[in-house]
Amino acid sequence: MSFLKKSPWVLHYNASSCNGCDLELVAALMPRYDPERFGVINTGNPKHADIFLITGSMNVRNVEVVRTLYNQMPSPKAVVAVGICATSGCVFADAYNVLGGVDKVLPVDVYVLGCAVRPEAILDGILKAAGVLEEKYRAFRAGKAVKREVPA
Numbered sequence: 001m002s003f004l005k006k007s008p009w010v011l012h013y014n015a016s017s018c019n020g021c022d023l024e025l026v027a028a029l030m031p032r033y034d035p036e037r038f039g040v041i042n043t044g045n046p047k048h049a050d051i052f053l054i055t056g057s058m059n060v061r062n063v064e065v066v067r068t069l070y071n072q073m074p075s076p077k078a079v080v081a082v083g084i085c086a087t088s089g090c091v092f093a094d095a096y097n098v099l100g101g102v103d104k105v106l107p108v109d110v111y112v113l114g115c116a117v118r119p120e121a122i123l124d125g126i127l128k129a130a131g132v133l134e135e136k137y138r139a140f141r142a143g144k145a146v147k148r149e150v151p152a
Helices: 020-028 061-073 086-087 121-141
Strands: 010-014 051-055 079-084 098-100 111-114
Touching: 010 020, 010 061, 020 079, 020 121, 051 061, 051 086, 051 121, 079 086, 079 121, 111 121
Parallel strands: 010 051, 051 079, 079 111
Antiparallel strands: none
């Protein structure tokens, strides 16, 4: 097991959600659920993050911001779509400015379903993403993986 699985740092971005999943995400990162027992650290700097947590549906105004944040993260990296809006767009999918889920813009590694998502499910998604990150790290070290950037 590498250091990435033992200590994943997460970056959270709210991509136009109702904030229900954001409240649950903040709760999941609080001492009650103790994510630090798994080494999970919340960071505000994409250059320090290993896992990108996105809540809410993607719209035309936040695509560039999400791509920029993703491209600033070092490789290997993992993306977690938190909540039904981030996975499909949900009730906002038919809005004129909504593109859909996060997978319309970024390659998503883990989907965490729910509306609003339970903190336990969010932690489970982060730990699954840490496992994906471990696999990507092994492939990266073996030279089998290429640094992925999303074009603007």
